Amino acid sequence: MTxxxxxxxxxxxxxxxxKGAYFLAADLPADPAERDDLLLRIMGSPDPRQVDGLGGxxxxxxxxxxxxxxxxxxxxxxxxFLQVVPDQPVVTDRQPCGNILAGVGPFAVxxxxxxxxxxxxxxxxxxxxPVVQVxxxxxxxxxxxxxxxxxxxxxxxxxxxxxxxxxxxGGDRPVFPTGRLVDTLAGVDVTCVDAGMPVVLLRAADxxxxxxxxxxxxxxxTALRTxxxxxxxxxxxxxxxxxxxxxxxxKLTIVSPARHGGLVTTRTFVPHRVHDAIGVxxxxxxxxxxxxxxxxxxxxxxxxxxxxxxxTGSFDVGIELAGxxxxxxxxxxxxxxxxxxxxxxxxxxxxxxxxPT
Ligand code: NQM
Numbered sequence: 037m038t039x040x041x042x043x044x045x046x047x048x049x050x051x052x053x054x055k056g057a058y059f060l061a062a063d064l065p066a067d068p069a070e071r072d073d074l075l076l077r078i079m080g081s082p083d084p085r086q087v088d089g090l091g092g093x094x095x096x097x098x099x100x101x102x103x104x105x106x107x108x109x110x111x112x113x114x115x116x117f118l119q120v121v122p123d124q125p126v127v128t129d130r131q132p133c134g135n136i137l138a139g140v141g142p143f144a145v146x147x148x149x150x151x152x153x154x155x156x157x158x159x160x161x162x163x164x165x166p167v168v169q170v171x172x173x174x175x176x177x178x179x180x181x182x183x184x185x186x187x188x189x190x191x192x193x194x195x196x197x198x199x200x201x202x203x204x205x206g207g208d209r210p211v212f213p214t215g216r217l218v219d220t221l222a223g224v225d226v227t228c229v230d231a232g233m234p235v236v237l238l239r240a241a242d243x244x245x246x247x248x249x250x251x252x253x254x255x256x257x258t259a260l261r262t263x264x265x266x267x268x269x270x271x272x273x274x275x276x277x278x279x280x281x282x283x284x285x286x287k288l289t290i291v292s293p294a295r296h297g298g299l300v301t302t303r304t305f306v307p308h309r310v311h312d313a314i315g316v317x318x319x320x321x322x323x324x325x326x327x328x329x330x331x332x333x334x335x336x337x338x339x340x341x342x343x344x345x346x347x348t349g350s351f352d353v354g355i356e357l358a359g360x361x362x363x364x365x366x367x368x369x370x371x372x373x374x375x376x377x378x379x380x381x382x383x384x385x386x387x388x389x390x391x392p393t
Contacts, residue, residue, distance in 0.1 A: 040074055043382035047143055048090065049101075052135030052373040053192035053313045056099035057090050057383070058143045061116070064102060072127035075100055075120055077385035084123040088386055091122055095284070095309055098122045099136045105149055111162035111170050113144045119284050129165045130283045132233065134316020137161065138200050138373035141173035142182045146377065152177045166285075169232075174201045184376045191349020192313030197374035204232060204320070206358070206367040211321070213275040215362050217330040221274065222266035227332045228275050229325035231355075231366045232317035234286035236271045237325045237333045238264075240303075247292025247301050251310035251347055254290075254303055261308070264288050268307055287315065289322050291333045298343035298350050300326050300333060314346040320369045323353040328364045 047058045057078065065071045076082070079098055080089020091098035100118040107114065117133045120126075141159035144150045150159050157177040162170050176183040176198040186198030211231045218225055227237040240247030243260060254260065268288060272280030280286065288305040295301055302322060304311040314322070323342055326333040344351045354370035 040385050043384050044074070044078065046078070046090075046381065046383045047146065047377065048379040049139035049143060050193070050376045050378060051101070051137065051139030052190070052316060052375065053096065054099055054133065054135035055092060055097040055378070056101055056136045056139065058101040058103065058139060060147060061102050061104035061114075072118070073388070074385055075118060075127050076125055077388065078383055079120040080386070081120050082123055082125045086122050090383060091120060093122055095119065095122065095306055096311070099133055101136050101140055101143065103140055103143055103147070103149070106160075106162050108162050111160040112150045113140065113159065114162045114164055115140045116164045121284070126282065128284055131285045132163055132165060132317055134202065134232070134320075134371065135373065137163065137171060137202060137316070138173070139375040141175040141200060142184070142375050142377065145175060145177060145182050146380070152180050169205055169207075172203045176200070182377070186374070188372065188374050190372075190374050191346070191351065193374065197376055200373050200375060201370065202373060203368060203370045206356070206365060206369070208365060210359070210363050210365055211324045211328070212362045212364065217328065217362060218332055219274060221270040222263065224263070224267055225332050226267060226271070227325050228271055228286070229321045229331070230275065231321040231324040231369070233315060233321045234275055234277060235318055235321040235325065236267060236286050236288050237322065237331065238267065238288060238290050239332050239336065240290050240292035243290065245290060245292070247290060247303065248295065249303065251303070251312055254305070254310045264305060287318050289314075289318065291322070291326065291336060293336045294339060294345050296345055296350065297339060297341065298345040299323065299337055299339060299341055301345045303347065311346070313348050314344055314351055316371050316373065319344045319351045319353050320355060320366070320371070323355045324357060324364065324366055327355070327357060328360070330361060
């Protein structure tokens with residue numbers, strides 16, 4: 037790559053209900069520390085508004101995808117997901133993001149890493165973090181190019197777009213990382229589950245909540261946030277994640293009975309802001325945790341659907357579980373997303389020497 041002073045090639049994409057900057061790995065420094073420093077300067081962090089960069093001032097609009105041709109015969113492209121924290125000088129690779137993943141297939145085709153193969157181009161994406169797994173995305177490519185227009189209505193985005201189907205492989209790893217269906221953390225009964233995203237499930241009633249509060253009301257409840265952070269601090273070591281104080285995992289999902297015929301109502305802290313909808317792998321984890329008998333969430337389920345209700349609608353998760361109890365595993369899962377190319381060009385990072393005023 038040339039000096040970042042000459043600009044860095046970048047494509048902005050809405051991926052699912054998130055928005056991110058997509059880069060070819062070859063256009064970024066290979067050294068992770070140099071790369072992260074550059075990304076902070078591109079995205080405008082640290083600054084809650086990220087007004088001096090591409091980030092949107094919220095964790096859901098401050099995301100980065102790094103993509104390269106895959107070195108594995110099982111995949112077409114490799115994808116590293118990076119969360120750029122808006123108000124801190126932090127870039128973390130400790131979590132995946134299924135929403136940003138929705139844009140990786142289109143980006144791979146846009147950049148010529150994967151040739152168009154008819155009306156639908158299948159892109160095998162090796163997700164590099166936090167655990168390596170190959171997701172398979174079917175990208176609409178009618179007419180020889182990525183099609184973004186379509187009829188798929190996805191809660192959490194205002195306009196319909198073309199359908200992208202993503203399948204995740206199952207595995208032998210049980211989805212309950214503590215080896216228990218229920219743990220008591222900071223005095224609250226919870227279920228720790230990880231079917232792609234580490235999530236702690238808590239019952240709304242145990243927190244004195246209805247479960248239908250708005251994201252803004254939940255974020256304004258400082259006593260609740262302090263209590264949840266105490267749960268998260270204990271959940272980190274219990275889930276094998278170590279000290280999670282400076283990280284974005286595990287997420288915390290407050291569950292209550294479904295209000296619109298779905299499986300369950302959710303409100304998700306990601307982990308300090310509240311999601312306007314729900315993350316993709318987060319939803320897969322919630323579905324696994326709710327469907328397995330014996331968890332804190334299973335008792336509140338009424339219907340038999342796999343529809344997760346969230347603040348702006350619902351999210352259908354295709355999921356097949358195997359085994360039971362603490363040994364439950366996921367056989368496979370599938371989600372439907374959309375993505376849209378927003379801007380393709382060159383971005384100029386804030387100079388390295390700039391100090392905050
Ligand atoms: O869970 C937000 C998002 C996500 C993550 C977060 C996601 C996922 O909605 O796979 O998509 O939980 O940080 O982008």
